[in-house]
Amino acid sequence: MIGRPSALAATKPQLRGCPGCGLVQLVPALVPGTTARCARCPTVLRRRSAHLPEHIAALSITAVVLLAIMCSTNLMSVEKAGIRRAANLFSGPEELVRQSMAELAVVVIFLTVVAPSCRLIAMIYVLNRSRKADPPRHLRRVFAFAEQLRPWSMIEVFVFGVFVAYVKLGDLVTIGLATGVYALMALTVVLVWIDSALDREMIWERLAPKTLLTPTPDPTAGLECCEVCGLVSSSRHEAGQCPRCGSTLHLRKPNSIARTWALVIAAAILYVPANYYPVLTVMQLGAGMPSTILGGVEELLSDRQYPLAALVFFASILVPMLKLVGLTVMLIATQTGQVGWLRDRTRLYNIVRFIGRWSMIDIFMESLLGALVAFGSVITIQPGVGALAFCAVVILTMFAAETFDPRLMWDAATPTGSGRNLGTPANERRVRA
Numbered sequence: 001m002i003g004r005p006s007a008l009a010a011t012k013p014q015l016r017g018c019p020g021c022g023l024v025q026l027v028p029a030l031v032p033g034t035t036a037r038c039a040r041c042p043t044v045l046r047r048r049s050a051h052l053p054e055h056i057a058a059l060s061i062t063a064v065v066l067l068a069i070m071c072s073t074n075l076m077s078v079e080k081a082g083i084r085r086a087a088n089l090f091s092g093p094e095e096l097v098r099q100s101m102a103e104l105a106v107v108v109i110f111l112t113v114v115a116p117s118c119r120l121i122a123m124i125y126v127l128n129r130s131r132k133a134d135p136p137r138h139l140r141r142v143f144a145f146a147e148q149l150r151p152w153s154m155i156e157v158f159v160f161g162v163f164v165a166y167v168k169l170g171d172l173v174t175i176g177l178a179t180g181v182y183a184l185m186a187l188t189v190v191l192v193w194i195d196s197a198l199d200r201e202m203i204w205e206r207l208a209p210k211t212l213l214t215p216t217p218d219p220t221a222g223l224e225c226c227e228v229c230g231l232v233s234s235s236r237h238e239a240g241q242c243p244r245c246g247s248t249l250h251l252r253k254p255n256s257i258a259r260t261w262a263l264v265i266a267a268a269i270l271y272v273p274a275n276y277y278p279v280l281t282v283m284q285l286g287a288g289m290p291s292t293i294l295g296g297v298e299e300l301l302s303d304r305q306y307p308l309a310a311l312v313f314f315a316s317i318l319v320p321m322l323k324l325v326g327l328t329v330m331l332i333a334t335q336t337g338q339v340g341w342l343r344d345r346t347r348l349y350n351i352v353r354f355i356g357r358w359s360m361i362d363i364f365m366e367s368l369l370g371a372l373v374a375f376g377s378v379i380t381i382q383p384g385v386g387a388l389a390f391c392a393v394v395i396l397t398m399f400a401a402e403t404f405d406p407r408l409m410w411d412a413a414t415p416t417g418s419g420r421n422l423g424t425p426a427n428e429r430r431v432r433a
Contacts, residue, residue, distance in 0.1 A: 011201075015232040016045045017225025020346045022252075022407035024223050024232055041346040041410075049199035053206065057127035059194050064120050066187040067155075071113060074178035075162060078169060078372045085372055088180060089113065092367030099370065099383055107391055108367050111360065116153040116191070122146035123194075130206045140207050140245045144228045147200065151398065154357055154364075159188045160311070161364025165372070167308050168300075168365070172282075173373065204229045208244045224249045253405040257331060263400035264327050270389045270396070271320060277386035280366050282373075292386060293317060293362065316362040316390070319355050323397040326352045330409060339413040346406050353401040359394040363387060 010029045016036075017024045020043030027036045032050035037043065070089060077086040089112060093105035126143045129135055162181060169175045208231075225232050226242040226249060233243055240249050278290035291299065293316045300309035326348050333345060366383045373381040 091371035267396035274390035278384035
């Protein structure tokens with residue numbers, strides 16, 4: 001390690017509670033570029049990045065600049081019958097408001113502008129102020145807020161929505177790309193780079209009080225893992241708060257099963273109108289052609305757009321169904337105390353949590369189509385009521401995935417009803433470069 005900056009030195013061995021199965025285990029020292037996985041389930045405990053926090057700050061500033069360019073310039077322009085229209089990021093929400101779908105407009109603006117900008121600004125603020133010897137305490141709350149916004153920052157999903165809209169418009173109008181699209185593509189690359197390079201535990205260690213010590217396992221005290229920052233601390237800690245980030249400590253997420261069932265049932269009910277009612281209507285020469293989600297896939301197949309049809313089918317039909325079925329299976333298996341396929345069920349949970357946001361591709365696409373294709377009696381595209389129900393399904397299933405606690409599956413499968421363990425032998429640790 002000679003010659004490396006201190007920030008890139010190997011980490012110290014530390015206790016980590018697995019968010020997937022609840023096993024408390026000792027993670028060995030990690031050098032940059034290595035990954036530690038849980039000894040019992042496939043959950044990643046920590047990825048040791050080779051990037052300094054200052055690198056992440058520079059990337060975040062770049063992302064803010066690109067986001068500003070994307071918001072202030074046009075994305076695409078279309079022409080039909082001598083009429084030319086252009087659309088920027090806000091044109092779609094404005095059209096949704098005119099179509100009496102203000103709720104959908106608010107969701108689109110939040111996911112594409114508010115959440116990404118707030119997260120990036122919070123990251124820049126935290127990374128800049130954390131360089132001090134004794135960082136202010138409020139930085140922990142700000143960083144926790146930025147992490148909570150991560151699944152709701154959907155720029156990389158939005159870029160696919162733009163791509164789908166571009167392909168679908170190819171046969172209807174003459175279309176051209178503008179500056180905003182290129183800024184969007186560059187922004188997507190930078191955001192993916194940030195997420196892959198950010199070592200969150202390194203930031204939490206910077207923000208932690210200098211007097212904070214790593215606890216040692218005490219079988220009489222019990223250990224709790226903070227759901228926000230991941231610190232393992234004694235369940236006897238005063239006020240029941242995490243000593244590092246100040247969040248309330250819970251052995252497991254409160255009322256996880258009941259809340260997840262409520263969200264899944266609500267999403268399943270809304271899934272019916274989301275697929276029955278049209279999500280958009282194409283008006284040509286005064287005649288309307290309503291289209292459901294499945295109808296849109298059929299249109300792409302008839303136009304021989306097979307890759308795009310597969311993308312829309314996967315994101316808009318298969319993913320919501322997989323989320324509902326997957327969460328239902330995990331809930332039933334937990335309540336009945338099933339002991340089989342625990343690792344696979346944990347892997348299923350990670351998949352459900354990851355893919356949930358990609359269903360918003362259809363919503364972003366419809367928002368752009370409504371703004372671009374408005375040529376009076378010649379041709380107009382209007383969003384349908386099915387889009388509101390579908391958006392609600394996506395949001396409810398995302399909340400359901402966050403509410404469900406996968407550790408309960410392991411607890412229910414053990415004779416004592418608790419899957420918490422206080423350590424793991426050295427030969428069970430698994431570190432992958």
